[in-house]
Amino acid sequence: MLRLLKFILLLIVIIGATVAGTMLFLNRTSAGTPDAPAAPVAEAQPAPPPVRAPIFAELEPFTVTLYGEMRNRILYTAITLRLDNEESRKQIQDYMPEVRDRILKVLSAQQLAQIQTPEGREALSQGIRASLSRPFAAQLPGPQIEDVLFTAFVVQ
Template identity: 45%
Template sequence: MIKTLLAVVIIVAASIGGTLWYYEKSGFGQANAEPPENASVATKAVPLAMPIFTPLEPFTVTVRNEQSQRILYVAITLRMADESSRRIIIEYMPEVRDRVLRKLAEQRPDHVQTPEGREALVQALRNTLQEPYLPQNTGPAITSVLFTAFVVQ
C-alpha cells in the first residue's frame, strides 16, 4: 500500500513538473510576466480623450420613389475630432442643416431602409458636412455620423 501511494505521488509530481516545463517552453504564462526593463514608453496605456458630440435638431423630410412618397424623420449626432470642429459646426448651423436636409431629400425610401443604404447615407452626410464652410479654408473633422432616431413612415 505504501509503495502504491509513493508511486502515485511520484507520478503526480512528475506530471505537474512536466506540465510546468511545457508551459514555460511554449510561451504560456508570458502574458503575465513583467515587461523587460528596456521596454519602450509607447507600450504604456495612453488615456483616451473624451468624445466631443454635437447633436443636431431632428430633421423631417419627404422622400420619394416612383410609386409613392414617404416621410423620413432623422435625429443626428456628430462625433467631432476636436473642439475647433465643434465650433465650426455650431457657428455654421443654418448651413449645416441645409446641407443635411438637401442630402436627406435625395434619398429613396426603399434604399435608406436597408443597412447598406443607411451606411451610404452616413458616408454621404459625413463627406458633405466636412466640406469647408466659406470663408473657412478647411472643414470640420467629423469622425462619426450617428443616427439617434430614424423613422421612415
C-alpha cells in the same frame, strides 16, 4: 506495543517528509527554480497614451419628405456627429443653419428603397459626412468629422 508505536511514528515521519518534498517541488516549478537565471527584464515601454473622450455634436431631429413612385413617405431622423476635435465642434455650432441646410439637401435627395437597407444607410452616412466636411468659409478648413451616427431613423 512499543514496537507498534515506533512503527506508527516512523510512518508519520515518512508521510510528512513526502508531503514536504512534494510541496517544495511544486513551489519551485510554479515560481521558477531558484538556480535558474532570472528572466531578462523587459525594457520599460512607454505607457500607451490615454484614450481621449469622444467629442459629439447632437443635432435637432430632421423630418423630410421622400418622394416615391407610388406615394410619398416621411423620414424622421436624429443625427449625432462624432468629431475629431473641439475646433470642429465649435465650427459645427457656429454654422448650424448651414449644417442643417446641407443635411436636409442630402436627406431629401434620397430614394426610399435605398435608405431602407443597411448599405443605403451607410451610403447616406457617408454622403452627410462628405457634405459637412467641406469648408463653411473660404478661410477655414472644414470640420473633421469621424462618424455620422443615426440615433433615430423612422420612415412612415
